[in-house]
Each structure stands twice: as structure tokens, then as C-alpha cells.
Amino acid sequence: MSNPTPRGDDGRTHINSRLMRESLQNKDVLSGTDSERDLQIFPDVSLVSIGGQSIFDRGKDAILPLVAEIVKIKQDKTVKMVIGVGGGTRVRHTISIAVDLGLPVGGMAQLVGAMEELNAILLNTLLAPHGSMPMQRDHFWDLPLYFDAGITPIAISVPPYHFWEPPPDHGHLPAHGSDFGLFTLADVLGMKQVIFVKDEDGLYDKDPKKHKDAKLFGKITLTELMKQFPEDNILDQELFHAWKNAKNLKRIVIVNGLKEGQLTRAMRGEDVGTVIIKEDARG
């Protein structure tokens, strides 16, 4: 860059760069910024997401055994994990009132995070004696310090779309919930895997709570899954939309948190519950 700030002949001042003078809407310009891969920042970290409805709303009997299992997993000091939580029934109640009031979708998105945070506080209260801390929104650069000190960070799971939640594709509800938020966190930081801890053995082709003949997916590629995408899904649809274009995250596991040992096995990299693999991701 010999001349850092040329005064353009079009009256605008440009800084010399590949995108100088370019419209960032131009398709050719946009494709020039792309490559086969994204930088991976924390490739040895697992993100564990604990369900709101599926685990927390069941209370003590579901929460305490899972906390005990996490404490046990933490005894291996080489294991690196970040935990996030869902909000469950209180999120649904918040949104149902907000819909009745006619609040804009951005208003709904702004409100729901508080309900997830309550579960995050509960979890941290139980895990703190064994080393855990709530992580501020995007304080990712503290993560090496957390891991070094044996502290498990509890991340904010709802993404900061807030008042800017885009109008949804269909219906009236915000599309960017906690599943999407935690997925994106794992992908942008180039993590090893996301493990969703729910109250079913994994992902089924139909809601197993309503259909006795529902079939469990074992290990499946994202491409295969998208061909037979279950209408009633245990995870946010937006997560799958975003995963299609993602370059980093290779592995999502869905395990049953009501069955002792499933999370531990998933953390070890074993194929347990439903394992979804994105073949062309860097992983």
C-alpha cells in the first residue's frame, strides 16, 4: 500500500484495498472474499447445550444427576467445554403473551434471553463450587484463561439479534433462538462439536412423544438428513439453514440427558444418540 488514502476522481476518499471503490453488493466482489475454509480458533473445544424444556423444566430430579455427570467429566483437566442452556416453558409463555399483545418480532427477540439466563444462573450456582463462571456475551478471548484455570464458562445462548430480529420466513415468531445461537458460537470459534442434551435418545423422524413408531436417526450426514427433514424437529430450523453454508462445524450430537453416561460418551467423541456430520466441513 504505497498510497494509503488516494483521493478518488469520484469525489470519495478510498483506502487502497481489494474492496476499495467496490460495491459490496456485487456478486463477483463478494465471491472474491471467499475461500474453502474459515479460520478455526478453538478446535479442541466442545460446546454442550442443555435443554430448557427437556431438562431444566423437569426440575431437580433431571438437573442434579446431569450436574454430577458434568463434575465428573471436568475431573479430566484436558477436557475443554463451554456450556449453554435453553429457556424452556418460560420462553414459550413470554412469546405467547407477546404475540397476544402484538409486539414486533424484534421486541419478542429482545425479551426471551432473560428466560434462558435464569437457567444459566441456576446451573452456575450448582457448578460454581466445582469451577464454573458465566461468560459475558462475546468475551471469547478470555476462554484460554478459563480452560487453563479449569473453569467451565457458561455462555449466553440466545444470539444478540434483539430488536433487529429479521421478519420471519413464515409465522410470527423469532427464528433465531438458543439452538441457533449456540451453533453459531461453536461454528464461528471453529469448535470440535456441539452436543445437545435433551430428553430423548436423539433426533427422530417424528415427535417420539406423540408417535410410538417414530424412528431414531443414528449417525447421518447433514445432506442425508436434509432429504428427510423431520417437520417437528427437536432443534431450531434456523440452525440447519445456517449449517448448510457454514465451513467449520463438522459434528452435532443429540443425546439423552436423562440417561447417565450419554453426555460423557459424546464428550469422548463416541457415536452416541444421533450424530449428524457435515462431510465438507473442516471439523
Place this chain on the structure above:
Amino acid sequence: MAERRTIESTLSGSSMTGSKETLDYRPTAVMPDVKVVKIGGQSILDRGRKALFPILDEIVEARKLGIQVVLLCGGGTRARHIYSLASELEMPTGVVATLGKYIPMQNARMVQMLLAKHGGIYMLPDDFEKLPLYLQMGCIPVMSGMPPFGYWEKREEGSRIPPHRTDAGVFLSAEFLGAARAIFIKDEDGLYTDDPKKNPSATHIARITAKELTARNLPDVVLERVVVEYLPRAQWCKELQVVNGLKPGQVLAALKGEDVGTIIRA
């Protein structure tokens, strides 16, 4: 095993992930009288005093007429510079989007300093709840146009530039506030069949629907593509107006509700 303790509501049985939701929704507009206005980064702010001062004069005049204006600022050439470096380093889109937050914030602070004597007040992205106060006091709130998605920005196929930038932030702000139109001050008369700075035979489009615009599949458009994609789904903000801030009178006309420049409808 312990049962789920569920609060009864219209959504209590819902997985909230399906597409079969049928709810009675009668939307309420938050602040429908507010004019949500973007000042372009590369198109206006990077041109400096010559371009910006006359625009601010017209905005102050509109404010004196009682028109409620919220200004959002674009990024411009410094944003392109950091995007370029970050792309070379293969930064994930969420990192690029986070880098992209800083320049519109600088620009908003510059505009606030210029407007301070006329009630210009710098506003953080999550401060919409304080807007009623600012506007009742006769202030001109100024903020960054960048949505707060940051690290949570989605990757688009074939690009690592964040798809939601300051145009998207302006549209989404207008939609949240319940404004019928979002106004974009740029350095062109609006939409053209191609980039008029590079292709002299490009022709002006005064009026177009989002659907028609998408169908044209233009190699280049004056606004971010996601905005055109979202427009038909909007509850409130069903029009985007692009005006030429370099032509005297256009900004004030737009703020008075006149159809100048290009209008893209839902």
C-alpha cells in the same frame, strides 16, 4: 422420571421449530411516526464536509418542522479495508461482522458532534427504549446502522462478507419501530440497472417491487440483498426509499414524505 413443569399458554405444547404455527397476531406499531434515515458511509460520509454538511442542514430543518428523525450511519471505505484484510486471513463471517461494527460507530460519533448544537445525541444499538424521551425533547438521535449480530452473523454462500450490514440495520430498525418507510441517503438518484459509477449506460429505476427487483437478478444493487429479501415479509416497513444526498432538497423532500429517488415496495 420427573415430568416437565409446563406453564399453560398458546405455545406450551409447541416445539417452536415447526412451520405449522397458527396464532392470532395483530401487530402493534411501536413508534410509527419516526423517520428512520441512513447516511451512507462510502457514498456520503467518506466525501466529508462538502457532501455531509448540506444534508445535515436539511435534517435540522426537518426536525424544526417537527419531523421526528433517527439517523443511522454506514461504514464506508474503512469498513471495506478491514473486510479485505480479514478475508485474506480467512476470518469467519462472525469475526468479520464484529470488525464491521466499529466504523459505523465512529461515523455516528462524528455526526453526533456535528449535530450536538441542534440536539444530536449518540445512541447505542439497544437504546430504542429511550427514543420516546429523545424525540420528545426535540433531539436527533444518531446511531450505528450495523445490526448487533456480530459473532452471531450467518455466513452466506460464496462470500465471507456479513450479509446484514448497515442497510439491513436501517430496515430492521424501521421495521421494529413500525415505520412505513426506511430512507437511504446515498450518492445516486436511487436504483439503476447496473452500477452507474462504472457503467454509463445504466438506467434509473424510479419505482419497483422487491419481487421484480429480485427477478431481475442484477449483478449489482444499491441496497444489501437481504433487505430486498426481507421486505415482502415485513409487517410495517413496506417501502425503501433511496435518495441522492448530493442533490439539494432531496433529503428534506424525502423526510416530508415525498416520493423522490427510487422507491422499492414490498
